[in-house]
Amino acid sequence: MFQLHGWEAALFYALAFLTLIMGVFVVTARLAVHSALFLISTLVNIALLFILLRAEFVAGVQILVYVGGVMVLFLFVIMLVQTRAEEESRVKLYTGQSGMAVAVAILLAGSFYFSVMPARDSFAPSDSGAASLIERGDRSGAGAGSVSHDTQQVGEALYRQAALPFEIASLLLLVAMVGAVMLARGTRQEKKEETL
Amino acid sequence: MSVLAVSAIKNLAVVLQNAPKQSWLSRAEPTLLNFMMLSFLLFVIGVAGVLSRRNIIIIFMSIELILNAVNLNLIAFSRYLQLNQDVLRQGRLPGANAMAGPVFTIFIIVVAAAEAAVGLGIVISLFRNRETVEIDEINLLKW
Numbered sequence: 001m002f003q004l005h006g007w008e009a010a011l012f013y014a015l016a017f018l019t020l021i022m023g024v025f026v027v028t029a030r031l032a033v034h035s036a037l038f039l040i041s042t043l044v045n046i047a048l049l050f051i052l053l054r055a056e057f058v059a060g061v062q063i064l065v066y067v068g069g070v071m072v073l074f075l076f077v078i079m080l081v082q083t084r085a086e087e088e089s090r091v092k093l094y095t096g097q098s099g100m101a102v103a104v105a106i107l108l109a110g111s112f113y114f115s116v117m118p119a120r121d122s123f124a125p126s127d128s129g130a131a132s133l134i135e136r137g138d139r140s141g142a143g144a145g146s147v148s149h150d151t152q153q154v155g156e157a158l159y160r161q162a163a164l165p166f167e168i169a170s171l172l173l174l175v176a177m178v179g180a181v182m183l184a185r186g187t188r189q190e191k192k193e194e195t196l
Numbered sequence: 197m198s199v200l201a202v203s204a205i206k207n208l209a210v211v212l213q214n215a216p217k218q219s220w221l222s223r224a225e226p227t228l229l230n231f232m233m234l235s236f237l238l239f240v241i242g243v244a245g246v247l248s249r250r251n252i253i254i255i256f257m258s259i260e261l262i263l264n265a266v267n268l269n270l271i272a273f274s275r276y277l278q279l280n281q282d283v284l285r286q287g288r289l290p291g292a293n294a295m296a297g298p299v300f301t302i303f304i305i306v307v308a309a310a311e312a313a314v315g316l317g318i319v320i321s322l323f324r325n326r327e328t329v330e331i332d333e334i335n336l337l338k339w
Contacts, residue, residue, distance in 0.1 A: 002227060002228050002275060002276040002280065003225050003226070003227045009225045009226055012230065014217065016226075019234065020237055023238050026241075026257055027242075027249065029254075032253045035253075038287040039257045046264050046267070049268060050271055053271050053274075054275060054278075056272045058298050062267075065305050065309055069262070074256070074312070081253070081319060092250060094248045096249060098247075101244045104244075105243060105244050108236075112225050112236050116232065117231065151332045153298075154299065155300070157293075157299050161299070165255055169303060169306045169307075172306065173310055178318035179314050183314065183318055183320070184317040189334065
């Protein structure tokens with residue numbers, strides 16, 4: 001079965017706690033810049049959780065693409081659209097839908113609880129030795145010097161089974177890039193093009 | 197101070213590793229269910245942010261939170277499949293592919309990056325025309 005032991009369990013709880021706290025701060029922060037910094041912290045924590053789940057490649061992609069790319073984009077846009085009123089804390093933070101948001105959250109929590117709790121016992125670790133032996137072997141082999149096969153497996157799956165979606169994703173990125181440039185163009189640039 | 201903290205963490209790790217199989221301790225060790233709970237709570241925080249905040253950039257960030265919650269769930273299930281592959285192959289899930297989780301996660305990250313780029317382009321264009329990023333004041337399509 002899938003269960004973390006020892007220091008991994010302690011690390012999971014620490015990371016989960018930090019992730020949730022930072023997630024709440026993302027939603028409740030007054031300034032958008034603070035929100036972005038808390039989101040960076042959340043994303044790094046999630047990358048560490050990926051490493052805990054032995055998905056090193058995805059953790060690297062998470063750090064490179066999210067923290068290195070998307071969040072820099074967010075910070076640039078915040079810099080461009082930051083208003084004086086927001087800094088001086090004169091604006092309302094929440095819409096009138098906060099009550100409904102809480103209601104939806106409670107509803108989702110209830111539905112999750114009642115859908116998962118009947119199956120709770122099947123998640124508990126079984127005492128049969130075979131599965132835990134595999135896991136222990138995996139754990140003892142994952143020392144500092146050992147090589148993880150995760151990247152190799154993900155690469156093979158990407159290029160063999162998901163080759164066509166992979167190419168379509170590159171096309172999507174191209175279209176998004178052109179679209180973003182077109183959308184963010186100023187009126188001055190548009191006029192310049194018309195005169196040409 | 198930091199040496200003290202490190203030694204305390206090491207002691208804690210040793211205690212946790214050498215602890216006898218007590219029922220409360222082995223029950224507290226995280227399984228797939230705990231990862232699902234974490235991912236779910238992150239999802240709910242994101243949903244609450246999308247529904248309640250006024251700043252459109254923070255709404256985008258909440259969407260990123262939601263997508264990350266989904267990613268975490270996918271990776272946790274992928275790890276679960278990887279560890280139980282032999283059992284599942286013999287049982288009811290013969291075609292279970294543990295690598296589908298990371299592949300899906302990578303595609304979700306790609307789509308999230310494209311979405312952020314286009315969305316933030318729209319935000320810049322909107323700010324240039326309306327001088328605001330508060331969604332209450334952006335009601336051009338509302339009638």
